[in-house]
Amino acid sequence: MVRLYTEDLNIGYGDRSIVKDLSVVIPDRQVTAIIGSNGCGKSTLLKAVTRIIPHQSGAIMLDGMSIAKENTKLLAKKMAILPQTPESASGLTVGELVSYGRYPYQKGMGRLTPKDIEVIDWALEATGTIAFKHRSVDALSGGQRQRVWIAMALAQETEIIFLDEPTTYLDMAHQLEVLELLKKLNTEQGRTIVMVLHDLNQAARFADYIIALKDGEIVKAGTNEEVIRRDVLKQVFNIDAEIGRDPRTDKPMCITYNLIKGESVEHEKGHSAADLGATRTERMQQQQQQSAG
Structure with a gap:
């Protein structure tokens, strides 16, 4: 059974x-x-699917129901999101921050129940942060803080977790630490993990399914073998990539790449000088739009 999907989804600002x-x-x-x-x-896309922002038209369906019609607390019991830049947790202890994940289950005065405390400790254990429970979030390293935010998402007890660039600002070791944790949550607990990643090789290594977007449209969606390909990366990123195999996982990986120069590519196709000028203009407009985004 398919739980989460979109149909003819359109999202915009103004x-x-x-x-x-x-x-x-x-x-x-x-x-x-x-x-x-x-x-x-x-x-x-992540923000719309998790109802942080509205969509203009189309549908986002979860368990056969439009998320636009779903009760907020019920939706928060099904999906959790870790945004790219989490809100400040200044002044909070780790335990206090993770306790916010229990909000969908709280009633009345919002006091933590024995069940809430049990789930909070479990989330801290699962993310290897139980030793930090009474420590200030401000005192943690970047990798430790990211694991604590993931613990808060786990405390929601959702089956679907969204993460927007969870490895941003982390060094290589902490990036690997976070991604291995997410993969472990998937394999051992059956959590559905959806994350935005910039690193192609991290996506190829840790993802079962990859969605490649360009200008708000899907270029290719499928397994890492189907997406991490020279022709797909050329279309998505305008790069000429050399694809090899990861010696440790045997999954595809981008070994190296060159930026494709628009002028030379168009010239090889026999386009006129006027076409080249139009291509350069379009590219400049795209770059301006991306910078504005």
């Missing part, structure tokens, strides 16, 4: 269209990575 007629299925109990250049609509 007159500016970001995501266009997008129909996609999110595989249940798998790790899905969304890739694409800056400004292509990755984060916008």
